[in-house]
Amino acid sequence: GEPGTQLTLRTFHAGGVATDEDITQGLPRVEEVFEARTPKGKATISEITGKVSKIEDNNGKWKITVMNDVEAREHNTSYAARLAVEVGSEVNAGDKLTEGIISPKELLAVTDPITTQEYILKEIQKVYKSQGVDIADKHVEVIASRMINKMRITDAGDTDLVAGLTVSIREFANKNKPVILEGKVPAKGYPIILGITKSSLETESFLSAASFQETTRVLTDAAIKGKVDELTGLKENVILGKLIPAGTGAKQYSDLDIILDKEYMNSDPSEMLEEEFIDNEDIKEEAQNKEETTEE
Template identity: 55%
Template sequence: ATGEGTEIGDAVGIIAAQSIGEPGTQLTMRTFHTGGVAGADITHGLPRVVEIFEARNPKGAATLSEIGGRVEIEDSDRGPRVTVHPDALDESGEPLPEKEYQLPRRTRLLVTQGELVEPGDAFNEGSRSPTELLELRTKAQKGSTETELYLVGEVQKVYKSQGVDIHDKHIELIIRQMLKKVRVIEAGDTSLLPGELADKTKVDRENGKLKKKGEHATFEPLILGITKASLATESFLSAASFQETTKVLTDAAIEGKVDHLLGLKENVIIGKLIPAATGLKRYRQIDIGPSDSVPAHLYARPDTEAELLAALEEIGSVDGDGIDLEALGLTFGGAPQHDADGDGMPTESTEATEIPEIDSPLDEPSN
């Protein structure tokens, strides 16, 4: 990344992948554990980055609150027990049921007695599961912003621990691709199907066509690992070139998919100009020519040696600053004369002296 503003057509996804992948060579491949018996196992280094970008459930995951409310902590034989007393009321005006969580015996609590928590907050140390966090925050109608910020922060934590500085925008671009898909719950009056995996922008566009006349489609947000996100792309050519080629092409044939060749990979595969940088349609109609009109005769080449020498002599005759043909040993109809004495003056050409042949002992027949 150069730090400069991007232009339309820049391949920002490739830049982001390179900006994250190249410094990744400096990360350690080892998995460390926190000191002491009571500490939770926490993955560090490159395995932690892979764990985040593949949206896997982390080892030693923290327990997350499913509801918002006030915390009550009790000790038990099995370990600390956390009870959340919700402050909100249900539709009938009654208090919501409280929720109890049994935590492992040897764990460090992140909440205190009487603390107010929200859905998705962690009770104890450990990494939060991105899938669970997104689900809980969505139920609380908080959106996906907190999940995105958490993922960016976790990736930055790994790189900064190794002294590597990466701009947030590169990580945000990868996270955006992981969260771009949604699952349709109710299709409403749209052309979507229940259970369909679709881009969120496509669902919003379908709902926008209905305006207030029809029933809108409802959906739930999803978080996909970068491998699944690559296979779930709209282009079956791009997906087939990545993984599971036979399965991707078979599914595409069954569904009758059409590839509109909007991405880079699919255009490279069929040998077309990629729709990026100067390959964009907006640049294809540009005619390139000289800035000023140049007379046609200046592009003509001399037909004979005499014309070439005459042109060179004309150039050399301007105030004596050009090419001196005599110094070069060039004359009309003649050939360059070489300086044999090394004094800078042309010399007369002479015939080459014939070198006598010498009989070699190797030519004699062997006895």
């Protein structure tokens, strides 16, 4: 849209400016974040919350040790990297130990989906604001939530899931709920982050995926596997010309009939407003009388 157009123009205009900030500004950085790519000049981040106990030379590399009351973790990084901490520095899991750009995949591995989504939001807004473009947080939040809505199964437990399978967080919870209630072993897994392109192609609806990219491959794959599209999303219903499952198109409203009040529809709007005003005045007067009675 317009914000992206303005960002593109500013990116080209800033091409000859020699500052550190210009290296990562503009649409290339936005694309890098939204596609969850490993950034150039990646920072080393702390795997645990604790205190930096040692920084030492380890065969031409920095070895940074972070320790807490439970464990100690060693982090090896390039000797050319600029350190962002010193001995005695307190760090949280996901904090930078060296200067650079944090990888969203590594951040998710040591923190949680909420922290990673907040980082994505901050990075995108930083790029746009540096170019004088304002966008609402909610737009980025929607995209970030779609990027981190999958789980990779490590242990199927007593569910019918398969280890190594990638499923949505909702399906993971739905499969585990009855198993937990029965006192059996639930499935285990960890959240993963997908770039917006891959995330769009990984959707459960093959019609939605086919409308985005690689249409032939997606439809061929769906045909070979005998997939069934339940039409639970927005895009697949729009493609087929059906009502989207939201608002009056939601299932709970599917059996409702809309009956028009002809007397109401044919009445004078000014009279309706006057009646509403009188009713409001009566309500106010009644409330005032109650207050006076209470005070007495």
